[in-house]
Amino acid sequence: MTTIAILGGGYAGLRAARKLAHAKVGARIILINRNPYHYQSTQLHQLAAGTKEPADVCFSIREAAPAGVDVVVDEVERVDRNARRVLLKSHQPIDYDYLLNALGFESETFGIEGAEENSLPLVDVDTAMAARRHLEETLARYRASGDELDLHIVVCGAGFTSIEYLGELVHRLPRLAKEHGFPMEKVRIDCIEAADKILPMFEPGLAAWATDYLSKRGVHFHTSTPITAIRPGQVVSNGTAFPANTIIWTTGVKGSSVIPASGYDSKRNRVVVQDDLSVEGDHREFLIGDVSAVPDPSSGRLYPTTAQISVAQADCAAANVAALLAGRPTRKFSFKSVGTVCSLGPYAGVAQIDYLGHWKLKGLIVGAVKKVVNDRSVLELAGLRTVLGNN
Known part of the structure; x- marks a missing residue:
């Protein structure tokens, strides 16, 4: 029987599995995911700030997967593309006829000294909860330590996740201050950004409103300030240091490390795909979500990696696999936000x-x-x- 392997149970992978199952393509569909749950990655900032619990943003992959989809909970180590085989950490390899690779993202440190060792990323449930525990424990420690750096927080980067995290943080901090007995007037929040704008994807008036909203609640923005190193308790931008005992790293993401391990030609672990989302040289292999790089035909620039575009890619890739199985031509991917x-x-x-x-x-x-x-x-x-x- 023809086998379709789907790697990753995020927005793109789970959506593709549901679309293929509903299309009744007459093939075995195997969904492989590292965790037994799907998590809403667009809500990780709420976990990290403590305004949501894991149960609020996670649900069971097996319960969500439709009838006809086999779920394998395991970590993908690499794809043997020549043999059409997925190599797993704990299970036997899985052979496939068609592949939808939707393995998701990892934190990107851009090679900045000390970023991995001395900061807290927000890329999955585990890292978000680790950041939350660190924040709460460090703020609570101030009563005993008297160290004002326990009340200093630096957020590295001013992208979407950073800004949404800051919004949740300034909402929750007054409640934490009452709970742990620390003075709000001694709390300092710095947001460090290399670019010269905050929220450039919004029109200037909206971006200015968001920046003003957070600034009035204690966030100090530092644009045109590239981070050159992160040391224990300190973010450095050339000759300027921003001391804090909580450092959150949200500067950017890259695709899964399985991409280079599997021999793909990639940049930041993202592969430029064909206009039908297939991989060059193999029309039965599709890359979607954070591991794919899709050029916008109107501008030539790559689309940003968002949940919205991942879902659209999943719909297109699933339809194209179904078309190939039925002997029909594939269609080009198109997207309008x-x-x-x-x-x-x-x-x-x-x-x-x-x-x-x-x-x-x-x-x-x-x-x-x-x-x-x-x-x-x-x-x-x-x-x-x-x-x-x-x-």
Whole structure:
């Protein structure tokens, strides 16, 4: 029987598995994921800040996978592309006829000295929870230590995850101050960014509103400030040091390390794919999500890696595998964003919505929009029961 192997149970992998199962392609579908659960990676910042619990952002892969999809919980070590075989850490290798590689992302340190050893990334449930424990323990320690650096927090990078994390952080800090008895006036939050803008994907007025919102709540932004090293308790930008006992690393991500281990030609562990999302030289192998690099035909630039585009890629790749199995030609991938929503804690945010017009939103309404986006994502991936269970 023809076997379709799907690597990774994130937004792209789980969506592709559901699409193929519903298409009744007459093949064995195997979904391989390192964890027995799917987690909403767009909500990791809430785990790290302590405003959500793992049960709020995770659900069982096996329960979410539709009938007809076999789930294997194991870590992919590499893909033997010549033999069409997936090599796993604990299970026997799995042979495949078609491959959808959606293995997701890892933290990117850009080779900066000490970044891996001296900072806390937010790339999965484990790292987000480690960052949360460190934050809470360090803030609580101030009563005994008297060390003001226990109340200093540096967030490295000002991308989407960074800004959303800062929003959750400034929302929760007053409650933590009451709980652990530390003075809010001694808390210092610095956000260090190499670029000269915050939230460049938003129009300037919305970006300025978000920056002002966080600045009024104690965040100090430092743009055009490239990080050159991270030392214990200190972020360094050339000759300037930003001391803190909590350092959060959210400067960027790269694709899975399985990509170079499997011999793909890649940059930052992302592979430039063909216009139907297949790999050059092998029309039965597709890369989607964070391990793929997809050129925008209108600009020539690569699309950003977002959950929204990952879902669109999954739909296209699944349809193309189904087409190949039926002897039909594949179709080109096309994408049009329906907008961007950036939360600033549970009760504020900024959004640009390109649906039935062009909407620019800010403030309280964006919190409700963000919840709708998250609930819709869970509904499409796991079904109504999971949505109700997470509310």
